[in-house]
Amino acid sequence: MMTLSTLMLLAQVGSGRIQGGWGYVWACYAITIATLALYALSLWVRRPRASPDAKE
Amino acid sequence: MSTTPPRPRAIGLVAATLALLRKDLLIEWRTRARLNAIIFFALATLLMFSFALGPDTKLLEKNAGGYFWLAILFASVLALGESFRVESENACMDGVRLAPADARAIFLSKALGNTLLLTALGALLVPVMVALYGVRIVTSFMDLGLILLLGCLALSAPGTVYAAISSNARARDVLLPLLLFPLVIPALLSAAKATTLVLQGDPMNQFNSWLGLLGGFNLIYWGVGFVLFPRIIED
Amino acid sequence: MTPVARNRIIALGALLVAGAGLAFVAFGDIGENLVYYWSPSEMLRQGDKAYTATIRLGGVVQPGSIQWNAEHTTLHFRVADGVQEGAASVLVRSTETPPQMFRDKIGVVVEGTYDKSGVFSSNRLMVNHSNEYRAPKEGEDPNKWRETLSDATTASTGTGAK
Amino acid sequence: MNKFIKWGLLVLALGLLGAGWWLGLAWAPPDREMGDVQRIMYVHVPLQWMAMLAMFINFVAAVAYLFKASWKLDSAAEASAEIGLVLGTAGMITGAIWGRPTWGVYWSWDPRLTSEAIMLVTYTGYLVLRRFVEDPEKRATWSAVVAIIGAINLPIVWFSVRWWRSLHQVQSSPRTVDPEMVLPLRVSAFGMLFITLFFMAVRYRQALAERQAEVALPDALPGDVPMSASHNPSKVA
Numbered sequence: 001m002m003t004l005s006t007l008m009l010l011a012q013v014g015s016g017r018i019q020g021g022w023g024y025v026w027a028c029y030a031i032t033i034a035t036l037a038l039y040a041l042s043l044w045v046r047r048p049r050a051s052p053d054a055k056e
Numbered sequence: 057m058s059t060t061p062p063r064p065r066a067i068g069l070v071a072a073t074l075a076l077l078r079k080d081l082l083i084e085w086r087t088r089a090r091l092n093a094i095i096f097f098a099l100a101t102l103l104m105f106s107f108a109l110g111p112d113t114k115l116l117e118k119n120a121g122g123y124f125w126l127a128i129l130f131a132s133v134l135a136l137g138e139s140f141r142v143e144s145e146n147a148c149m150d151g152v153r154l155a156p157a158d159a160r161a162i163f164l165s166k167a168l169g170n171t172l173l174l175t176a177l178g179a180l181l182v183p184v185m186v187a188l189y190g191v192r193i194v195t196s197f198m199d200l201g202l203i204l205l206l207g208c209l210a211l212s213a214p215g216t217v218y219a220a221i222s223s224n225a226r227a228r229d230v231l232l233p234l235l236l237f238p239l240v241i242p243a244l245l246s247a248a249k250a251t252t253l254v255l256q257g258d259p260m261n262q263f264n265s266w267l268g269l270l271g272g273f274n275l276i277y278w279g280v281g282f283v284l285f286p287r288i289i290e291d
Numbered sequence: 292m293t294p295v296a297r298n299r300i301i302a303l304g305a306l307l308v309a310g311a312g313l314a315f316v317a318f319g320d321i322g323e324n325l326v327y328y329w330s331p332s333e334m335l336r337q338g339d340k341a342y343t344a345t346i347r348l349g350g351v352v353q354p355g356s357i358q359w360n361a362e363h364t365t366l367h368f369r370v371a372d373g374v375q376e377g378a379a380s381v382l383v384r385s386t387e388t389p390p391q392m393f394r395d396k397i398g399v400v401v402e403g404t405y406d407k408s409g410v411f412s413s414n415r416l417m418v419n420h421s422n423e424y425r426a427p428k429e430g431e432d433p434n435k436w437r438e439t440l441s442d443a444t445t446a447s448t449g450t451g452a453k
Numbered sequence: 454m455n456k457f458i459k460w461g462l463l464v465l466a467l468g469l470l471g472a473g474w475w476l477g478l479a480w481a482p483p484d485r486e487m488g489d490v491q492r493i494m495y496v497h498v499p500l501q502w503m504a505m506l507a508m509f510i511n512f513v514a515a516v517a518y519l520f521k522a523s524w525k526l527d528s529a530a531e532a533s534a535e536i537g538l539v540l541g542t543a544g545m546i547t548g549a550i551w552g553r554p555t556w557g558v559y560w561s562w563d564p565r566l567t568s569e570a571i572m573l574v575t576y577t578g579y580l581v582l583r584r585f586v587e588d589p590e591k592r593a594t595w596s597a598v599v600a601i602i603g604a605i606n607l608p609i610v611w612f613s614v615r616w617w618r619s620l621h622q623v624q625s626s627p628r629t630v631d632p633e634m635v636l637p638l639r640v641s642a643f644g645m646l647f648i649t650l651f652f653m654a655v656r657y658r659q660a661l662a663e664r665q666a667e668v669a670l671p672d673a674l675p676g677d678v679p680m681s682a683s684h685n686p687s688k689v690a
Contacts, residue, residue: 021489024554028493028547029474032500035543036648039536043655048662069301160301214602221595226585234581235599238574241567268319275312276605282305284598287519313608317616326618327563349618390557392486400620417556422622424491424630426482 076165090138094131101127120189121251136215140223159286167216174208194257206270207247213277220288246270328400332379349400387416466647473641481637493551499645500544507537515600527593528660538576564613565621575603589667
């Protein structure tokens with residue numbers, strides 16, 4: 001493991017710096033949308049059943 | 057903080073606190089069950105850290121302050137839980153509440169009692185830690201004592217509030233650490249760092265800053281706990 | 292005084308105590324001493340005491356000091372208090388891959404140890420970005436800009452030493 | 454709140470969020486130094502703002518409950534804590550992803566990140582506590598106490614970047630951000646605000662319905678208002 005990670009590190013240093021751009025951006029937006037959608041789904045699953053129009 | 061209210065009732069609060077504290081300590085002394093249990097638990101925890109790390113004495117020495125406070129933290133969960141279990145047996149809490157004592161006196165007495173217990177535990181653990189981990193006290197015993205007292209105060213105030221809650225809830229053994237641990241992280245961190253400075257020397261003169269941070273968190277915990285505690289046991 | 296009023300005063304006093312605690316945590320001189328990182332001049336002022344402990348050092352990369360060895364396995368640069376000439380600075384040797392924003396004059400925080408030879412050995416390199424967000428200037432493509440910078444620093448091997 | 458407003462809120466939220474993100478991803482310029490990675494700002498920052506807002510609402514509801522007990526305040530506290538935790542977790546994950554290409558690390562124990570992590574664990578504990586107490590009145594009072602104690606952390610999280618030296622930059626203001634980047638940020642923040650309000654409205658009604666079902670059970674106390682409202686309301690004041 002040690003040697004593998006060292007090799008990867010050397011390879012990265014050789015190429016200059018940690019690369020990246022749009023991949024990180026898409027990951028963030030996808031995670032956020034998935035979280036919001038999952039939460040909305042969980043709200044729907046937990047919706048009150050007995051009387052949908054309970055008095056306020 | 058009990059100096060703010062006007063005189064006649066302030067004495068009432070202090071007197072009630074002392075009476076309750078005396079009662080708790082007397083019960084504690086008669087059985088000594090809780091003290092013995094947490095001492096052995098904390099000792100076992102200290103030993104476990106050295107087993108888990110194997111023979112790497114350098115690592116133990118370096119992290120001794122953190123392990124010391126983790127042992128106290130784990131033991132405090134037992135101690136705090138027990139401190140209200142005594143009351144819930146035989147419905148003692150109802151008796152205490154029926155007595156003309158302020159609920160805040162219950163908070164002060166319980167929190168002070170737990171502080172005393174944990175400080176005593178810490179004082180017993182210090183020589184064990186010195187022997188097991190091969191550390192030595194570089195700066196002074198006074199500093200270590202001060203840190204120990206402030207750290208135990210910081211654990212006890214929120215711990216007492218949360219123990220009162222969790223002792224009446226389901227799954228109390230899970231609930232207390234879950235509520236208490238995140239809250240006391242800053243205080244525990246300061247205590248552990250300051251202890252490390254006592255054990256390894258304090259080249260950057262950071263000790264007083266950690267002490268101040270710990271003191272600040274103490275004021276917050278005690279102030280808020282004092283105000284809110286009556287609401288927990290009111291019904 | 293009625294019991295209700297007395298209780299209010301007691302509660303207010305306790306809340307004031309808590310507020311004072313929070314204010315002290317926030318504005319006490321704690322932040323001066325228990326810092327997440329030290330600046331080079333603060334670290335150098337400690338003298339011998341700063342040796343061998345694991346510490347964090349923060350500052351800006353001194354212009355023209357970035358230097359990679361031939362195989363690009365280690366990275367040397369100087370961390371300075373500020374960008375102006377003559378600011379106190381420390382030579383850093385890093386084995387960590389720098390992030391893409393790493394360049395001259397950018398804020399960095401390095402984690403590691405300082406030894407008697409005057410070199411700070413770091414195994415963790417973090418770029419400290421400011422709170423400024425600006426569009427690229429006229430005719431400037433940020434991606435291209437970064438690439439050319441990257442080439443420039445690579446080419447400067449062996450020239451930026453001080 | 455009637456259905457029209459509720460669904461209108463959702464449509465408005467999705468519209469603003471879509472517009473803000475489109476502006477952020479396609480229209481706004483990349484940052485001079487970070488390049489395109491800076492576009493994570495339009496999702497990370499609104500998430501964190503709304504998480505702080507939800508937790509602040511939780512704190513206000515908890516304090517209000519202790520002064521005047523009502524199931525509505527308790528339901529609002531429950532709803533806001535849950536939504537704050539969801540948004541805060543998403544905010545922390547996106548922040549970590551943003552940290553990798555800019556700082557070079559996903560995580561570092563600087564004051565901001567540490568206090569944020571503590572905050573999330575605190576509110577997890579709060580929600581677990583609510584699960585473990587059956588008596589709705591006790592649950593409401595106790596969780597209000599826990600919420601207030603946990604809220605000590607909120608100012609620390611928000612101001613940590615100003616009070617102490619940290620890796621995380623201090624809050625940006627319109628002066629430090631290009632106008633072309635402020636616009637998408639504002640639009641997405643309002644979108645996130647409306648979606649938070651929508652979630653809160655839905656979750657609040659659920660919680661209220663649950664409370665009312667609980668107190669309607671024969672072994673619980675009758676009525677809409679907890680008994681503690683009638684006896685001794687001055688205890689904490």
